[in-house]
Amino acid sequence: MKIIAIIGARPQFIKHFPFEKACVDRLDLKTIHTGQHYDENMSAIFFKQLGMRKPDYMLNVGSDNHGAQTAKMMVQIEKILLEEKPNGVVVYGDTNSTLAGALVASKLHIPVFHIEAGLRSFNKKMPEEINRVLTDHVSSCLFTPSKIASANLEKEGLVEGVYEVGDIMKDLVVYVEENELLKPFKEESYYYATLHRPYNTDDDSRLRYVLDSLNSLNKKVVFPIHPRTKNNMSVFDLNIEKFTNIEFISPQSYIDNLSYLVHSEGLITDSGGMQKEAYWLNKKCITLRTETEWVETLIGGNNILLFNDLSTLDKELVTVGENWNEELYGDGTASEKIVSRILSY
Incomplete structure (x- = not known):
């Protein structure tokens, strides 16, 4: 199966790394980087530091007003999808890159797999809220991080293709800790x-x-x-x-x-x-x-x-929190579960 993943902003690079690793020898993965974030430390260094593959397509869209930025992405993404003819498109989270990819794929009748589905702030003034709601409603598979996220989808009538897999960002935190990649700093408060x-x-x-x-x-x-x-x-x-x-x-x-x-x-x-x-x-x-x-x-x-x-x-x-839940948002294996579900789809 050929899958195209669309990334473009810092949070999506974090989510993409575990998914990319889980795809090895299981899915033919190609990546489109929209260039929504283009600062060195917010984009390029992720690929260098984590050893992520270089994206197959770099769109270099850059910053702009929401409408103009999303439209530029859609024009270029559509050309790539028409040429590549993937079996599915993976989008992450709630950025303009997410919405652009989801809209283009759905209109080309390509299944959309939304990682981090079901989140709601219930604040329509946040552009991210608009992006995530619209993306959820055109997606074929919705991968949620929690029961509350799944319940949010059910309230909106979305019950088919909803899978609670945990949070893919936790996969990377676990990876960093297990591989002792955290850096020591000077002892100061x-x-x-x-x-x-x-x-x-x-x-x-x-x-x-x-x-x-x-x-x-x-x-x-x-x-x-x-x-x-x-x-x-x-x-x-x-x-x-x-x-x-x-x-x-x-x-x-x-x-x-x-x-x-x-x-x-x-x-x-x-x-x-x-x-x-x-x-x-x-x-x-x-x-x-x-x-x-x-x-x-x-x-x-x-x-x-x-x-x-x-x-x-x-x-x-300085108020100490209570009842830390070590299992919150899964066990750090969301990416493996997502790949398995995409294969079965």
Whole structure:
């Protein structure tokens, strides 16, 4: 069977690596990289550091408004699918690359296999929510990470072809730990922070408030600065040197990012994937959002949602979580289960 996988953004490289490994000698896998993320540390280094195969197609779409970016992807993906005639198309998560691939494949009557299906934030202002809902409704196989994700699909009338396999991102965390790939860092106490979502970065007063809150914490904050955040800080005239308690560093590779998290005293983020990584690594997480798709991480206070009032940030970071569930989102073998299901399909 020939399968084409579509990737384009940092979270998808993380998900693709275990799937690529599981496909060896089982599926003829080709990869399209849309180029949605093109920063060296957010894209190319994944292939170098993890030994991932070079993508078969590089589209180099780059950044643009949602409509223009998605349309550019669709035009190029359609040409490739018409030429390759795959038996199925794999898409991951909820980015514009995900939606573009799913729409093109479904209109060409090619089965769509959606990895990380069923997630819902129930916030339609998030472009990711639109992408994931639409992708689920054109997919032939929906691979969910949890019972809640499967139940979300059932509420929308999607019951055929739904398989609860666990979270494929956990496969890579397990792989990194088992192969002792995490890097040692100097013994120092710090919090780790990541920030990139529009509602935290695109408004002058909001971004200023978040950075001021981080700057006032009682521990140093190590902050790999996303290109979007860095650009907006410049636009809003927010001088990096003013925030003396924040150590701004460049975007990190997957292993370096995980290493910083492992050695930290806790995480402050608006990322989806890092909420899970913090949970699996038993790190307290503060999510700067009003909602999360990963609602299971909130159980026992291991992950806390904060948004409007960040004055309790210090207090919440030192509140110890309870009832860590080692089996949350599977056992690290999601990729093997997914490949087996695709073969049986």
